[in-house]
Amino acid sequence: MRLLFRHWRRIAVTLIPLIFALLHAGGVLRLDVLQRFDDILYDARLRATMPKTLDERIVIVDIDEKSLAEVGRWPWGRNKLADLVEELLDRQQAAMLGFDVVFAEADDSSGLKRLRQLAQNEMKDQPAFADKLGQIQDSLDYDAVFAKSIAKRPVVLGYYFTSDRDGRVNGLLPAPVMDREAMKGRLIKVTSWSGYGANIDAVAKAAPMAGFFNSITEGDGVVRSIPLVAEYKGQYYESLSLAMFRMLIGLPGVEPGFPQERFLTRNYQSLESILLKQGNKTLAIPVDDRVATLVPFRGPGGASGGSFRYISASDVLAKQVAPGQLKDKIILLGTTAPGLLDLRVTPVGETFPGVETHANVISGFLDGKVFVKPDYAVGYDVLILILSGLTLAFALPLLSALKAVATSVGMVAFLVGLNFWLYSAYGLVLPLATALVMALTAFALNMSYGYFVESRSKRELAHLFGTYVPPELVDEMVKDPDSYSMKASAKELTVMFCDMRGFTKMSETMEPTQLQALLNNVFSRLTDLIRNNRGTIDKYMGDCVMAFWGAPVETPEHAGLAVKTSIEMAHAIRQLNEEHRAQGLPEIGIGIGLNTGSMCVGDMGSHIRRSYTVIGDSVNLGSRLEGLSKIYGVDTVVSDSTRKLATAFAWQELDRVRVKGKDQAVAIFCPLAPLGLLDARTGAELREWALGLKAYRDQAWDACDVHLLNLQRMNAQKYLYRLYAERVASMRLLPFDPEWDGATNFETK
Incomplete structure (x- = not known):
């Protein structure tokens, strides 16, 4: 305690970064630079731990530049998409097909609408025209052809939500997976939108299973997570990846996963997980406070990324893929063509295909590899800051420079190691930047204070006492300069x-x-x-x-x-x-x-x-x-x-x-x-001297002379014995003095 009190100023200086870090972690004083640093650390950790291996279970059928060149510009006629569906699900025997595209408008590319207008107007007097139209109109209704191809098939459609100020809507939404009552009155901070763009009625009714393909773009413009559930007008809808995963495992029901009722979670206003329940089986998918999950990227992305097999949609339509090659595969239909604007900035690439984000999430679900930033991340951050900050604040001022460096490096290594362990072992993405910056800043301030303030006082102390005091004592003094001063x-x-x-x-x-x-x-x-x-x-x-x-x-x-x-x-x-x-x-x-x-x-x-x-x-x-x-x-x-x-x-x-x-x-x-x-001869001499000195103070001059004579024989060189012999000779001339105390008076300096 004495050491701590002696260094209270240095401890106080070292606590300054902790105070600012706690204010940031608690949301009182948000520092964007720390959030950005946390994102950089997460991105670096993600890239370092990506498996970069091929997941053969999932295949992406790509509407790429080659497909647009060979088949034509997008959107294609839905008759071609119907052929694509039949090729994938019938000839290739794929397990399921998910669409990372939306069919928001009717397909009039066949000219059926114009033919019907002609039959009712210009050609109404031509029965043969009407008869022929009646024979071919079913094949020219491309929406109906496409709807028939996907009806009662393992198909999941895609759509999107918008935050349009006017709340514009288009198409038919699928059935919600949860309603407002399921949230039990809790104010869940789920992602919410005011509009949507969904599939036309004919297509949506043919394949009622659908999921939105929106992602979450962070403040730095990077996509790191996707919401699993989103809210629209009090109803809750699932994402494309969750819908496809549910179809794969038998369409279990979706329920909110609340934390167990405890004192600390009594007023908890977020979901802990999304529960997929089927009979007695329950699968919990952890989510963050936005009911979102981080995308577990496997690799750089794209056809050359090596994470998933990419097949050009034109090759599928041209039947250039051997029958059965895609048997039991999970197929995602999407695009990598830049002109179709489905490329995103992600931690692993600046032009990452949007369709592959869903492939990564589905792959993570299948492997049970789900990364999430839990809602208690703030509490974890505060706890780690307090423990590490106080440790550094009270330890660094008491240590030498070398030990302070070692302690700070050890603390940084501990923080990084603990964070990485929680990430790799439990899929928890927890804050790290604030604690790292706090630890490094605390070390820097502590060392700076030690050098510019305490070292100055130590140098002054060494300068003041260096000419008087041995160097080793100066070294002791500079360890605690406040305890020494020139004050009398x-x-x-x-x-x-x-x-x-x-x-x-x-x-x-x-x-x-x-x-x-x-x-x-x-x-x-x-x-x-x-x-x-x-x-x-x-x-x-x-x-x-x-x-x-x-x-x-x-x-x-x-x-x-x-x-x-x-x-x-x-x-x-x-x-x-x-x-x-x-x-x-x-x-x-x-x-x-x-x-x-x-x-x-x-x-x-x-x-x-x-x-x-x-x-x-x-x-x-x-x-x-x-x-x-x-x-x-x-x-x-x-x-x-x-x-x-x-x-x-x-x-x-x-x-x-x-x-x-x-x-x-x-x-x-x-x-x-x-x-x-002390040798024996000197010891004997001292005993004889003690007797002679006693006799001298007793004024027993004869006895004293005897002892002095013996002493001069024992050590003839010692002047002290001759001095006393001369004193005894002088004292004999004086009468006995009972008041004499045996002391010699000296009147000069």
Whole structure:
């Protein structure tokens, strides 16, 4: 929760695409570009999954350019169509025949109408003329000839609906498959028209089974679906493909398929499916909110598309197709001739034959392969947007750039995979574009905010602290830049003062460039040790370096790290002096003072120059302790507050002191080594020193002298023992002081 709160601005920015996506999905703010993108994705998926194989069950008899050239311009005389019907159903023994054309006007091409006028007028005085007309008029009534050829045959006629403003009608509609009462008062958003163009009475009555061949043209001018049922004046009529499929399976009844009554579907105002019922058998065909189905295109379309066999109508009329070749085939009569205007723009081709759309739908029905965009697609879209959007919004700000890219790619792959699986396994066409655009935009905004806003603050932070703080600490800080600032605050820290001994003497005997090189070499080594132990360089003051631990990055073990650094620095100076002796350069010494306590840390100074530093009484004490190192002959002097926190080291108590400006005595110590590295000889020396120091504070001078003598025998090089021996010699001259606390007072800095 702390991380999320820290990144709330970045999370809010990442949520912006989700908000717009939800507004679009919910219909509040429709973005046409997203709908167009969804159509493009659907079209691409459709083309990628088309079987592109031949369905041998369905054959298209094509009124093509060849047929128009050989037979004549359309419409043909219905006597020729009667010959075509008889050839297909009798000689070829096709299973059924569907017409993707309409016979909306009477056929007068035989001249029968004019002959009858002559018999009644100019030739009424010629009985032979009237007798001959009576003998041949039946064969010249092409509508009657055609009607006779299709009567009581497995034939489905075609017609069309219109949205003519005047509601014009023509011809005879077939019987509806459902009426208004079947919808149970629900406001179904079915495709509705105000007019129609149907077949003339004689033809319609001969073949009462008929279906409309209208398709649905989307906003981009592409045909992707056809309505299975359409409404006209409260009655519901079936499409050509549904009518042909029903005839194939025995003419089952048509009923609306409502979802089961549940809480979420109680007010559902659309159909879930079209039910084909026959006896105890029910077949459900899923439909969308327009009671339409998507066309399951098999291939590119046309005679060369490879999905269906195309036969020229002129070849059928000329009996150039061997008898029985079309036995049990489903025949669709339509046209691919451009002049007859039945070519459509589809996802798989810009000049796709309208007749083949019906062939594809029938093929899909036969295979049980029906694709539909369900009415709950909006709910699915909203749910997916919320889940993916919130996941990205709360995950991306917490991840590195590489992991954020991987997460976003994974999310996009999940969205695409889930969508494709639902499409291929269940025939569900669900929205994808909005979720994809939302995910990609959320990633882009998140990365942009991270680079232009957070990275800027990180760069500023690195710039501010880079000269003080080790690079590894800067790397930690930039992960959470809001938690660090230059603002002053009080913290418990450990401060170090390190002074080089003999610098003044060297400056008198060395060239400035030599002195500079020497000083830089020493400071570089000491600085590296401080930075390697997570210390912060405060400043360089001539031959002195000041550092502290515990800020700006909180470091609980700050005292132990400071002590470890002081030991390593003393060892580094010893190694450096060995190099100097070999090179003939002067040796140097160091004095280190360490103190732990509450200090004020932050950016301090004037408007001209500022620095990140520490101030306070604890800092002053650290400086005083550094000065005491020379008096006690040790490299490092550490306060008792630091010693108590650095428990991993062996210590030698040096004294109790009152430094200038402090009334309270402070115990001071010198670190010897980590506990595990302390040898037995040094351990014995420390025990002897503890006894001698106790005797000194008890003013037992004789006992103290004995212990100091033993200590000088154990370690003759240690100045501390000689210092105390001199003190004891001076203290003997003074009377016993019961008020003395054993502390040494220092009045100078």
